[in-house]
Amino acid sequence: xxxxxxxxxxxxxxxxxxxxxxxxxxxxxxxxxxxxxxxxxxxxxxxxxxxxxxxxxxxxxxxxxxxxxxxxxxxxxxxxxxxxxxxxxxxxxxxxxxxxxxxxxxxxxxxxxxxxxxxxxxxxxxxxxxxxxxxxxxxxxxxxxxxxxxxxxxxxxxxxxxxxxxxxxxxxxxxxxxxxxxxxxxxxxxxxxxxxxxxxxxxxxxxxxxxxxxxxxxxxxxxxxxxxxxxxxxxxxxxxxxxxxxxxxxxxxxxxxxxxxxxxxxxxxxxxxxxxxxxxxxxxxxxxxxxxxxxxxxxxxxxxxxxxxxxxxxxxxxxxxxxxxxxxxxxxxxxxxxxxxxxxxxxxxxxxxxxxxxxxxxxxxxxxxxxxxxxxxxxxxxxxxxxxxxxxxxxxxxxxxxxxxxxxxxxxxxxxxxxxxxxxxxxxxxxxxxxxxxxxxxxxxxxxxxxxxxxxxxxxxxxxxxxxxxxxxxxxxxxxxxxxxxxxxxxxxxxxxxxxxxxxxxxxxxxxxxxxxxxxxxxxxxx
Numbered sequence: 001x002x003x004x005x006x007x008x009x010x011x012x013x014x015x016x017x018x019x020x021x022x023x024x025x026x027x028x029x030x031x032x033x034x035x036x037x038x039x040x041x042x043x044x045x046x047x048x049x050x051x052x053x054x055x056x057x058x059x060x061x062x063x064x065x066x067x068x069x070x071x072x073x074x075x076x077x078x079x080x081x082x083x084x085x086x087x088x089x090x091x092x093x094x095x096x097x098x099x100x101x102x103x104x105x106x107x108x109x110x111x112x113x114x115x116x117x118x119x120x121x122x123x124x125x126x127x128x129x130x131x132x133x134x135x136x137x138x139x140x141x142x143x144x145x146x147x148x149x150x151x152x153x154x155x156x157x158x159x160x161x162x163x164x165x166x167x168x169x170x171x172x173x174x175x176x177x178x179x180x181x182x183x184x185x186x187x188x189x190x191x192x193x194x195x196x197x198x199x200x201x202x203x204x205x206x207x208x209x210x211x212x213x214x215x216x217x218x219x220x221x222x223x224x225x226x227x228x229x230x231x232x233x234x235x236x237x238x239x240x241x242x243x244x245x246x247x248x249x250x251x252x253x254x255x256x257x258x259x260x261x262x263x264x265x266x267x268x269x270x271x272x273x274x275x276x277x278x279x280x281x282x283x284x285x286x287x288x289x290x291x292x293x294x295x296x297x298x299x300x301x302x303x304x305x306x307x308x309x310x311x312x313x314x315x316x317x318x319x320x321x322x323x324x325x326x327x328x329x330x331x332x333x334x335x336x337x338x339x340x341x342x343x344x345x346x347x348x349x350x351x352x353x354x355x356x357x358x359x360x361x362x363x364x365x366x367x368x369x370x371x372x373x374x375x376x377x378x379x380x381x382x383x384x385x386x387x388x389x390x391x392x393x394x395x396x397x398x399x400x401x402x403x404x405x406x407x408x409x410x411x412x413x414x415x416x417x418x419x420x421x422x423x424x425x426x427x428x429x430x431x432x433x434x435x436x437x438x439x440x441x442x443x444x445x446x447x448x449x450x451x452x453x454x455x456x457x458x459x460x461x462x463x464x465x466x467x468x469x470x471x472x473x474x475x476x477x478x479x480x481x482x483x484x485x486x487x488x489x490x491x492x493x494x495x496x497x498x499x500x501x502x503x504x505x506x507x508x509x510x511x512x513x514x515x516x517x518x519x520x521x522x523x524x525x526x527x
Contacts (some may be wrong), residue, residue, distance in 0.1 A: 026078040028070030034063060035070030045074065051134045051503035053390055053425065060426035066439045067406060071421075073102075073393075078419040079412075082426045084456040086402070091422065091464040097400040099125065101466065102393035102419050106319060112243040115316035122397070125466075127307040132452050133297050133469060135270040135280050141472045143265035144186055145366040148477055151181040152364070152484040158195045159519055160488055168494055171337045171515040175330040175481075175522075180206050182477050183325040187267045187318040188246075189253045193340055202322075205245050210327045230379060245313045246322070254311060267318055275309040275419040290472040291376040291479070292445055293383050298465035324414045324470055329477050334515045335386035336379065336482065339440045341491035346442060350374055351486050351522075367475075375444035375479055383460035385440060388509055390425040392462055426457045432459035489519040 016357035021051070028035035036059060044055060060082055063069040067083035081087050091098055100121045113119060120128050134140070155178045159167055184190040184202045194203045253268055263269060273279040340347040353374045361368060369375070396418040401411055414420070429437040433454055434444060443449060461468035468474070485491075493499065496516040504512040 022363045025130040031070070031412060033068070033070040033079070033412060034066060036062075036072070038072050038075070041072040041074075048505040050396065051509070053503055053509050054282070055392060056423050057425050057429060060423055060429075062465065067409070068402070068412075073419060073421065076102075076419050078421050079414065080421045080423055082423060085464065087422055088456050090400070090402075090420070091394060092401065095464050095466075097396060097398045098420060099397050099466070100320060100395045100463075102395045106285060112247060112312050112316050113319065114392075115313050116320040117317065118320050119316075124266070124307075128313075128317075129465070129469065131274050131279075131307050131309065132271070134274070135267060136469055136472055138472065140265070140270060141290065141476055142366050144473070145369075145476055145480070147185045147266060148182055148480050149366075149484075150477045151178060151185060152481045154181070154193060155195065155481060156484045156488055166492065166518040166520045168496070168516065168518050170223075171328050171517055172334040172511065173514070175333040175337075176206070176210075176326065177203065178328050178481055179330040179333075179477065183322045185266065186464060186473075187321045187325070188249055189264055189266050189268050190249065201245065202249070205242055206322065206326045209242055215354045243319060246319050247312070250315045250318055251311050267321060268314065271309060271317065275314075281382040289370050291370075291475045292380045292450055293460055293471065293475060294484060295463075295471045297469075304385065321470065324468070325474065325477065329474050331510060332382060332386060332474075333390050333478055333481065334511060335501075336478070337381040337491050337517055338497075338511070338515050339382060339385070340378075341497065342499060343440050346378065346440065347486070347490060350378055350482075351490065352384060354483050354486050358487055360519075364480060369476065369479045371446070372479070372483065374442065375483060377445045378480070379475060379478055380445040381440060381442040382481050383432065384428050384444070384458060386438075387424055387428060387460040388508070389460065389462065389468070390423065390428075390509060392422045392424070394420045394422070394466075395435045396420060422459075422463070427459070428455070485519070491520055492518040494518050 027038075050058075059069070059071060059080070063082070067086050068079055068081045071078050071080055083092060103117060103119060115128075117125065117128055117132060155174075159169070175197070177198065180194050180203045181192045184192045184200075188202065190202060190204055192200045194200060250268065254272065256262065257264075257269070257272065270279055301511070303373075336514040353372055357368045357372060358364075396414045396416055397414055399413065401413045404410055404412075413424060427433055434457070445453070456463065459476075461471040494516060498511070498513050498515070503517075504510040
């Protein structure tokens with residue numbers, strides 16, 4: 001009888017939620033905004049005839065010339081803002097109206113996950129950002145580069161020890177193991193060597209979090225379709241128990257370091273320093289050091305934080321650092337390796353630059369990576385063409401009105417809680433800003449041409465105060481490995497290489513069928 005009552009209550013609640021959706025069907029029509037219907041959105045979400053990346057590109061083309069258009073994210077009305085000037089007005093100048101990210105997966109229900117920078121809101125986010133931002137300055141990245149370089153060296157040595165002149169590799173899986181080792185070392189203070197030991201605890205946890213399964217898709221759909229139900233029962237889109245695995249690892253590491261006085265240039269040490277009040281912002285932090293794509297920290301955030309830095313807070317930052325570094329960086333490396341293999345002229349030009357720098361040194365150093373201009377152009381172009389964070393979500397935290405500017409526009413008032421989306425893929429593939437956008441052309445970002453890049457048209461790491469805090473780290477992680485690989489090998493296509501690339505029909509951007517390439521040994525002769 002009790003079970004029957006519970007089932008009836010659940011069904012009643014779901015029906016109540018479904019009835020509450022009815023006004024959404026007319027949401028954008030009532031606001032006099034051009035839009036994609038809820039019916040079309042739900043149909044595409046169910047059948048997924050193409051990747052979400054391609055859907056967003058097509059939608060932006062459909063409304064080309066308009067500053068914004070209405071659509072839906074699952075059942076939520078969402079305003080897609082595509083005009084550069086309006087994006088800068090809303091999310092930079094008027095940032096106080098859009099301070100929070102949209103909690104799509106109900107991360108607030110997890111007592112550890114809700115303390116990370118992505119999930120934090122309002123004052124909590126500002127204090128957390130102020131606390132964590134000094135960890136990612138150039139001087140800290142230079143110190144941490146030693147750990148990154150060690151993982152890159154082990155990656156190349158693993159394949160260099162194999163027999164044969166060419167070694168066939170599924171690059172996404174290999175790059176996941178590299179990024180896992182980098183993040184394990186830099187965030188958790190752990191040594192993994194996942195190519196030799198793929199069953200290590202951190203790598204397996206990462207696979208659980210990032211692997212898409214039918215159950216996980218259904219779980220995410222349920223979380224997004226019935227938000228009130230999820231808040232009541234504490235459901236979220238993050239796998240149960242994973243945060244506790246990471247907390248155990250980090251808590252043990254913190255206690256060991258406190259007891260034994262261990263100092264290591266990684267995220268845990270820097271946050272432990274912040275807890276002691278010894279981590280401060282730096283006055284000099286030139287973005288040019290790590291590359292063109294690097295984003296700047298907002299000057300408004302450099303006030304002193306009063307946030308209590310508990311073990312849970314440190315764990316939460318390490319988890320989100322792990323998630324971003326593990327999945328996003330390995331995905332970008334996969335696309336980049338495919339571009340180099342299918343654009344041999346670009347690859348050979350990059351190899352010549354690497355060889356030139358290595359003629360003065362036996363190893364890839366921080367100074368070398370940051371001075372290689374063509375390497376920066378190649379990575380910058382890969383981020384333009386394949387931005388893993390191709391859309392960003394922002395929630396309206398204070399009522400905001402967009403005044404009409406174009407013909408056919410009316411004053412558009414966004415209520416508190418309204419969802420806004422910035423589809424960066426719209427500008428990255430707009431011929432007005434980047435000629436022949438489907439082509440891979442690193443020269444777009446050489447010393448002469450990068451001066452002509454319109455501010456706001458290139459934003460792979462976001463825009464405004466809530467941009468990606470780890471852009472410097474990500475760029476160093478990617479550049480270091482590419483330079484190390486190309487010092488010994490070159491990427492080549494095989495019969496199994498998908499040409500052209502086909503994107504997987506999932507929200508996290510990925511390549512359908514993976515990226516299968518050959519690592520061909522180079523005959524490197526040093527004088």
